[in-house]
Amino acid sequence: MTEPRIASNSANSGASEIFYISPLIRITLLLLYLVLTVPLPFLSNFTHSAIPASWLGWGLAIGFVFLYGALSDRVIIDDQGISLVYPRWFPTFFRKGWSLPWQDIQALKPRITGQGGIVYYFVSKKSDQAYLLPMRVVGFARLVQRVQERTGIDTSDVRPLAQPWMYLILLVFTLLMLAIDSWTIYTALTLTH
Secondary structure (H helix, E strand, C coil): CCCCEEEECCCCCCEEEEEEECHHHHHHHHHHHHHHHCHHHHHHHHHCCCCCHHHHHHHHHHHHHHHHHHCCCEEEECCCEEEEECCCCCCCCCCCCEEEEHHHEEEEEEEECCCCCEEEEEEECCCCCEEECCCCECCHHHHHHHHHHHHCCCCCCCCCCCCHHHHHHHHHHHHHHHHHHHHHHHHHHHCCC
8 A cells, every 4th residue: 555645835934744545445435336336227128127327327426426425535643733625516414524633632543333343433522422543544553543642631542443455355245246247237238128
């Protein structure tokens, strides 16, 4: 995996570090969306469904754009604090970013997920709101190291929720599904109903 990009910040004298979502995670999830949905318009035509294939196609394309936007978040660390931002074109009513100054961070609290994993939330001194620590970024270990340097919070036990091998397994099964999808689409296009 590559190291996070470092960009200069014109607003202050320091540099900003930008951590992007892992390409392995982004590609796997986008491809999984495609293999689960692309056959639907073809099957709609084949079965003469009440929902036109063109409607399904447009709906799936819009869904892909929104998924792409949701997977385009990035974490920015600078002298002032930590921020999670989304592209400007992505509607804020789907997902909002956040920004938290270093001096407002009180703690990093673990929470158990419904599947038994552990996620971490920043607890703010000035608000009751908690902020989820992004865990799918390239350079996660470096990110938590920066958090520890800036806040003094011990992050030695903080680990990412999912390991890269989990996404590799998901990618392999997604590629197998892609082969089945190809056969399904071919069959829907060549058989007469």
